[in-house]
Amino acid sequence: MWQARAATHADRIDALTAGHRARRGTGERHPVQDFLFEYYNHPPSKLRRWHPGPGIALEGVTGDPRERWSGYTVDRDVQRLDLDRFVERRGRTLDFVSRLLRATLARPAHLGCFGLHEWAMVYRLAPGEQRHEQLPLRLSQADTDEVVRSHRIACSHFDAYRFFTEPAAPLNALRPTRESQAEHEQPGCLHAGMDAYKWCFKLAPAIPSELTADAFELALRIRELDMQASPYDVREFGLDAIPIETPGGKAEYLRRQRAFAEESNAVRRRLLETITTITGAGSASPGSRQRA
Numbered sequence: 001m002w003q004a005r006a007a008t009h010a011d012r013i014d015a016l017t018a019g020h021r022a023r024r025g026t027g028e029r030h031p032v033q034d035f036l037f038e039y040y041n042h043p044p045s046k047l048r049r050w051h052p053g054p055g056i057a058l059e060g061v062t063g064d065p066r067e068r069w070s071g072y073t074v075d076r077d078v079q080r081l082d083l084d085r086f087v088e089r090r091g092r093t094l095d096f097v098s099r100l101l102r103a104t105l106a107r108p109a110h111l112g113c114f115g116l117h118e119w120a121m122v123y124r125l126a127p128g129e130q131r132h133e134q135l136p137l138r139l140s141q142a143d144t145d146e147v148v149r150s151h152r153i154a155c156s157h158f159d160a161y162r163f164f165t166e167p168a169a170p171l172n173a174l175r176p177t178r179e180s181q182a183e184h185e186q187p188g189c190l191h192a193g194m195d196a197y198k199w200c201f202k203l204a205p206a207i208p209s210e211l212t213a214d215a216f217e218l219a220l221r222i223r224e225l226d227m228q229a230s231p232y233d234v235r236e237f238g239l240d241a242i243p244i245e246t247p248g249g250k251a252e253y254l255r256r257q258r259a260f261a262e263e264s265n266a267v268r269r270r271l272l273e274t275i276t277t278i279t280g281a282g283s284a285s286p287g288s289r290q291r292a
Contacts (some may be wrong), residue, residue, distance in 0.1 A: 002052060002056075002058050002059075003060075004035065004051065005052075005210075005290040006043065006050035006281055009048075009050040009052065009209050009210065009213060010048050011283070013047050013048045013213060013216075013224065016213075016216065016217065016220070017033075017044040017048075019033050019045070020033050020034055020044065020051075023274035028179055028235060029134060030211075030226060031135060031227050031234055031237060032220060032223045032224050032237065033220065033221075035195070035223055036197070036219055036220065036223065037218075040197070040201070040206075044199075045088040046201070046204070047201065048281070049082075049205075050209045051204060051205040051206070051207065051208065051209045051212075052081075052208060052209075053081075053193060053206065053207060053209075053211075053277075053279060054274065054277050054278045055081075055083075055277065056080075056081070057062050057078050057079065057080045058078065058079045058080075059077060059078050060078060060235060061074060061078070061079040062077045063264070066079065067079065068203075069160055071085075071086060071204075071205040071206075071263075072080075074191055078168060078290045081205060083135040083204060083206070083278060086166075086206050086278065087278065087279060090203065090206075092276065093203065095170050097199045097203065097271075097275065098203070098272065098275050098276075098279075099182055099273075100176055100181065100182050100199075101199070101271060101272045102272065103185060103193060104186060104265075105183045105265060105268055105269065107185075107187065108186070108187075109186060109257075109261035110154070110156065110169040110186050110190030111188045111254055111258055111261070112250075112254060112275060113155065113156075113188070113189070114151065114153055114229065114250060114253050115156070115225070115226060115229035115230060115253065116147075116153045116244070117134075117153075117155045117157070117161070117163075117164070117191070117210070118226065118227075118229070118230035119147055119148050119230070120148055120155070120164040120165065120168035120169075120171065121163045121164060121165060121174070122141075122144060122155055122164060122231055123144070123145055123164070123165045123168035124141075124145055124150045124167045124168070125141070127141075131228065133235065135232040135234065136233045136253070137233065138232065138241055139231060140235035146233045147245045148168060148171065149171075152173065153168075153171050153173065153271070154172065154174055155176070156174055156176055156184040156186055156189055156190050156192075157176060157184070157185070157191040157192055158177055158178055158180075158181055158184070158189045159191060161174070161175075161176050164173060165270060166167065171287060176179060176191040186259055187262075187264060187265050187268075188257055188258075188261045190222050190226050190257070190260065191226075192224065192227075192264070193218065193219070193222045193260050193261070193263070194218075194219040194265035196215045196218065196219070196264050196268055196271065197212070197216050197219040200215045200216075200271060201272060203275070203278075205269070206274070206278050207274055209276065210287070211267070211271065214267060214270075215267050218263055218264065222260050223258065224239060225242070225257070227239055227246050229241075229242045229249070229253050242243055257286070275281065
């Protein structure tokens with residue numbers, strides 16, 4: 001029954017967000033678990049909602065809170081995603097995400113950036129100017145700046161590049177923009193891997209929540225690597241540094257970056273398959289859809 005799937009999803013999200021929810025209002029912050037909610041502005045309450053995805057009819061929704069959820073139609077006791085309305089309203093977003101996913105999947109992973117986007121965000125900053133002021137640098141500011149100067153920086157993700165400090169921006173080999181996103185996005189980019197989660201919830205309620213939860217978990221693990229390879233000292237959060245300024249640190253970063261590129265591509269393929277189903281099923285008759 002769909003109620004069991006909904007309960008399993010809610011329990012899974014509750015476990016993944018317990019720390020974040022406990023910290024709300026305390027002033028404490030976690031650079032991994034809290035970042036995804038602050039950066040993407042998608043609260044745990046919405047992530048907790050279970051959506052079956054396209055082509056699934058839910059029986060027995062009378063009296064259930066989901067009976068009043070936006071994006072669905074209810075006929076007697078059966079609820080369905082209003083696919084025609086969804087495609088009508090979100091067609092441009094569906095088209096953009098589809099094109100972006102296809103373009104990303106068509107490219108090889110560009111490895112070896114070593115997470116230098118985080119270093120470029122603190123390049124030549126004065127004390128108190130850092131974005132994450134609660135996190136100390138694990139090297140001195142001078143040594144941190146030298147890591148940036150001594151490496152080739154080729155950040156392909158606009159939402160990372162736009163936070164580079166003014167002196168660091170010209171050091172990047174690329175000039176990504178919002179408009180050129182589909183031209184630059186590639187599977188090896190950690191931020192692009194985290195963004196797979198964003199595209200899932202941006203297309204709610206049409207994306208199966210199990211896929212969104214998988215993308216969220218992947219984003220959490222990618223963010224861990226992002227912080228471990230960053231210039232910040234995150235040991236108090238149980239995260240050992242991956243010193244990308246050393247040969248050993250570079251090797252470890254490459255190993256994990258390659259694995260995340262494969263995992264994020266798997267999520268992209270699942271998401272693209274769902275989008276294809278959404279756009280293809282928009283005109284399908286209700287009787288041709290599954291029931292849960």
